[in-house]
């Protein structure tokens with residue numbers, strides 16, 4: 449008897465790509481896959497696997513660089529299992545390091561070189577097509593995060609509220625801004641109609657997509673990731689070299705002995721260590737959101753701005769234009785605190801956070817830093833960047849842990865971000881009319897997307913924004929399976 453025929457093997461063929469995100473706090477490996485037979489511009493790239501490397505980020509191995517390489521072995525072995533053997537040699541492997549390595553490189557560039565040598569040696573042992581390990585600039589980190597957010601196009605309910613924006617004849621269509629919060633740096637990236645890149649060229653990244661140039665505003669604040677900001681806040685409170693501090697950002701009853709040398713061992717606070725400080729100090733929590741916010745505010749500088757407008761620390765920022773997707777630690781922290789619903793009035797959010805901060809430590813008992821982190825996020829968004837809640841549409845991405853710069857980085861390096869327009873329109877016009885029907889088939893959520901996409905298409909005809917054309921193109925291909 450003849451064997452049952454499976455799908456044509458060609459249809460099953462997948463391409464793979466691996467990106468290691470060497471963050472300041474830890475390293476994560478992501479595997480992406482996309483159909484091999486579709487041309488690069490249209491196949492939907494999906495994350496098929498992720499692996500969290502045990503231990504800390506590679507920058508923490510400055511004094512034992514070989515361990516940085518070793519630390520990656522288990523996740524790399526997992527990747528060997530997950531990517532089919534036949535595809536190993538064609539699978540590109542990238543490692544990108546962010547703010548932890550930026551700081552180490554500033555502090556001790558030979559130690560940072562040694563960490564990269566060790567990592568390179570470890571990665572080259574695997575059968576993938578190794579494409580190099582490097583430090584991403586802050587602009588790259590922000591810009592690739594923005595590409596990911598817009599590629600994923602995973603609009604949440606928050607944007608339903610603002611979908612009328614898309615219909616507004618004056619505004620036209622919009623892309624989604626990206627907010628990334630790491631341990632050592634934080635990025636904000638968005639396209640603003642009134643920003644042409646000339647006022648502060650260092651904050652401008654130009655993308656060529658479908659034949660049009662996009663001007664993206666992006667800024668990375670080194671030392672404003674949540675772990676380094678905690679150091680800035682503690683440095684602020686220990687300038688006189690005390691033996692004890694009463695810290696409002698920690699729960700009442702919380703006590704921790706902190707070492708001065710360890711606290712000040714970072715370029716973000718080095719040079720500020722108080723002279724003649726004892727070896728340690730005791731941090732005692734007193735859980736006051738209001739006082740904590742005052743301390744957090746003091747790490748921002750709002751006094752000088754040589755541009756038409758600034759966010760903080762004299763950094764230019766054009767008028768906010770949303771929606772925005774907030775991911776990484778934004779998501780972890782706000783999800784933990786049950787504060788991802790941005791339609792809640794700001795005062796209610798503050799009340800909830802105040803109640804959480806005031807909860808005695810013996811009732812919380814683990815994860816001491818969420819009061820501080822929540823207060824920092826709220827302050828960064830409202831005072832630093834000037835978001836107003838609930839009218840600003842910032843949504844904490846459900847797949848927050850997996851959104852980030854890695855997908856955008858890989859799309860760029862594998863030439864999957866189309867720079868030039870296709871010769872002919874992506875689809876014949878009659879397809880537009882079919883959209884609502886296709887939408888209904890996949891249920892309400894798809895219907896919502898349909899409405900948004902149609903509005904985008906209206907925008908397309910109005911302003912022919914190339915990036916949205918790209919998105920619409922991908923989306924149509926996806927739902928129509930062509």
Ligand SMILES: O=c1[nH]cnc2c1ncn2[C@@H]1O[C@H](COP(=O)(O)OP(=O)(O)O)[C@@H](O)[C@H]1O
Nearest residue numbers: 471472473474546547630631632633673777780
């Ligand atoms: O599963 C989690 N729960 C809570 N926080 C997390 C989790 N995974 C990562 N984080 C936090 O997200 C941040 C990720 O920062 P990352 O290591 O990418 O630094 P970087 O982007 O500044 O280089 C860190 O502050 C880390 O503590």
Ligand SMILES: [Ca+2]
Nearest residue numbers: 471546630776
């Ligand atoms: Ca990161």
